[in-house]
Amino acid sequence: MTLNARMTLDRDFRIAEIDPRIYGSFIEHLGRAVYGGIYEPGHPEADERGFRQDVLRLVRELGVPIVRYPGGNFVSGYNWEDGIGPKEARPRRLELAWRTIETNEFGTNEFMDWVKAAGAQAMMAVNLGTRGIDEARNLVEYCNHPGGTYWSDLRRKHGYEQPHNIKVWCLGNEMDGPWQIGHKTAAEYGRLAQETAKVMKWVDPTIELVSCGSSSAKMPTFPEYEAVSLDFTYDHVDYVSLHQYFGNRSGDTASYLASTLEMDHFIRTVKATCDYIKAKKRSKKTLNLSFDEWNVWFHSNEADKKIEPWSIAPPQLEDIYTFEDALLVGGMLITLLKHSDRVRMACLAQLVNVIAPIMTENGGRAWRQTIFYPFLHASKYGRGIALQPVIDSPKYDTAEFTDVPALESIAVHNPEKDELTVFALNRSLGDALTLKCAIRGFEGYGVLEHLVLEHDDLKAVNGPDGERVKPHAGGRSQMRDGLLEAELPKHSWHVIRLGKRNA
Template sequence: MSSTTQKARVIVDKAFRIAEIDNRIYGSFIEHLGRAVYSGIYEPSHSTADSLGFRGDVKQLVRELGVPIIRYPGGNFVSGYNWEDGVGPANLRPKRLELAWRTTEPNDVGTNEFMSWAKEVGSEVMMAVNLGTRGVDAARNLLEYCNHPSGSYYSDLRRSHGYEQPHRVKTWCLGNEMDGPWQIGQKTPVEYGRLAYETAKAMRLVDPNIELVSCGSSSTGMPTFPEWEAVTLDHTYEVADYISLHQYYGNRDGDSANFLARTMDMEHFIRTVTATCDYIKAKKRSKKTMYLSFDEWNVWYHSNEADTRIEPWSVGPPQLEDIYNFEDALLVGGMLITMIRHADRVKMACLAQLVNVIAPIMTEAGGRAWKQTIFYPYLHASLFGRGTSLQPIINSPKYDAQDYTDVPYLDSAVVHNEAEEELTIFALNRNLTDPLDLECDVRSFAGYQLVEHIVLENEDLKAVNTAAEEKVKPHSGGGAECRDGLLHARLSKASWNVIRLKKTYDDK
């Protein structure tokens, strides 16, 4: 039984601008891994399948999320991928042993099919090139195939495959997790830096208008972090636009208070990479600012043991299918808050992944598709987190966890959409036992009135959603009130809250 209600105060002012949010921080990721593609987005025999074999029910859920950019085709998969295997007549494509996940890749879906699917769901594509087993030549040829209009070998090859117009892929990843010993073609930082530089140079000769993402450390736990960033950026700083960050969190020991504090590690990660980028900028006397692409992030730990039982060399086996619970959704909300507050440097991000594989959307082969618990904070951020990120001044009670001290019970980010004259306050209450009374000073936003207070809450931190029952879903009965420029809301214990206000005008 709750015995106390603690209080938190936030000041929001339209002058406290962090940066305009790049909508691409709400991106996601599809890799040729597990059932992400086969029986995930693609299942020709499904009752909702379109003419290309893509599931209509999944397309509808992806459209609902409003995903602005999707990273493809990997991930670890890309470091052994020959892109030529996935283009041309499907019946002539080779089946390959896929070494990253030890499956068989039938290549039924490749570059052109995926580009068509992405267009259908309203997303751009962040294409990754293979810098593991391949390099400069394959990367420049793939770019020519995708982006050059016509009149060259690879552009005309695309046209012969039925795609007259170029795909105009803007954003390209220079490899994936190249410091990881699990990676096919792992590189030292100097080896990667040189290869990435030469690849970028060639790709920009083909298409000077592309954006390039240099490969960062695979996680903060890598022994080379952040030296990898410093050494590789010494080579790629002037040819790349972004550096990648990857981070996953788990709760294997069942310590929920410590788990919900993991965003403090994410905060430190962002600040460390930013500082390393700025060190290289100073070292090179550069005028250029390097931005961050957090192109893999999520909760991931539930599925690890089950995956050891999968039969090698099968097609589309159920790999990394984490079934997310309510506390996972809370942490995902906290991770989104962290990125919104760092909108000045984090310009792209990809929730990894989108369907079936550590994903907000799950499917049954031949059957239903449904929303996991993490679907909802991701949806709310994508819908209401577009505009200018404002710096909230937060005064919150704190707690100490196993790995972190002075953890604020209240975590919050604020977004002002000037065009729509809307203000959104994202608020996470990390207190597992007590509600939090929130007072928010919004007097800077004269005339703004409450639209709704969305709440995601559940008495059971381990509650999950299934195809048959959605136990974790939001409601709009949060009960916030706004009077005379002061917003008051009671945030339920362990809850994700979205409080929306909009400018109103007197009819007089």
């Protein structure tokens, strides 16, 4: 059955200019993200630094502008000093967050070399679990101060004459979670983060700081954790963090694809909480959001229970993603873009092997998972100004949600390229959609390309031997007299690029 959906786009319906850092990602010392992922000395494609060039090519293809490091839960027990200096002198540690052995062969300077090779910036996290103010300020000095002090001269001694100049720093990770090493109440965290932020900015006033928010919207302390902790940190930080993972554990795909409604509500609640603190403080500053962990995570849960503790870089959190996971990731990207006025940074967690768009074999191949493609499309074509669509869509109910729009969509205008891109997700499992979109203020535009990600099997996956799920450019759409008409098959992801063909 084919249903009808209508949409209106106008050049003046601006949400915001999108910060490219909304397409960031994340590398943690967890599983094979580092060892066997981005770093594998001896691999046929490794360079002299041990960086896998096949992985770097895929990371560059995604166009990731910023990468969060080194955690994640890992950072709350991490001594950053263990990962600098001669590798042969670095200690091995029990890594308590993921119950492995950390060799510290890869540390801060290796990451900075890698992130620069990837064409990205670093988002560095400091340990506010077992450590605090002193270690954080020393790390900023080591990384960002030009020279003439103990820590900056130690960096120079380690072969890095010029400072790394890291501009974005996270004040801990998920401190609201009882699973976190050094878990803290909102007031405990707020006071420590406030004082840590203060001295970090004294060392380098140019940095931006992210205060920890709730690790999910389902935490019993949400959103009180934000309200209490921000009462301390609001004047000292630039962002508050959000984390969100979804998984189709029940097998209810209709509810699963609708779960972006929950993500939307999460963002709106955090916005409101930030603005409450702004009003309470009579502040003129508007706090932005860093959605620095988001993805699908559930496939690997049972396998991870069987991992032998205290091994080195075992396969952990290695979700093999399906076609329906790619659809959800597309919907999550649209949700982030809808809130791009306040969500200025975001990190797909993670980048390689660990709940990641890129998978590798140790000593072998690297390949693109299904979720690689919607992220690639958004990162490549979602640069510019987000436009607010007015949508009239058929709706349906699921076991968990009511009034779910079959059509989810956002548009991005790129003035530099003189292009308009419409991202569209048809959530319906049984019905195709005919989309009629009135487009105002883009005279002379026509369809340049219509990319489609579709598959009959919602559980189809990609692997080292081939990609069952990959986009094609055979989408059916046309533009006539300011009206875009497009056919959106059931459960499918679409990227419709518009521009002046002869420009």
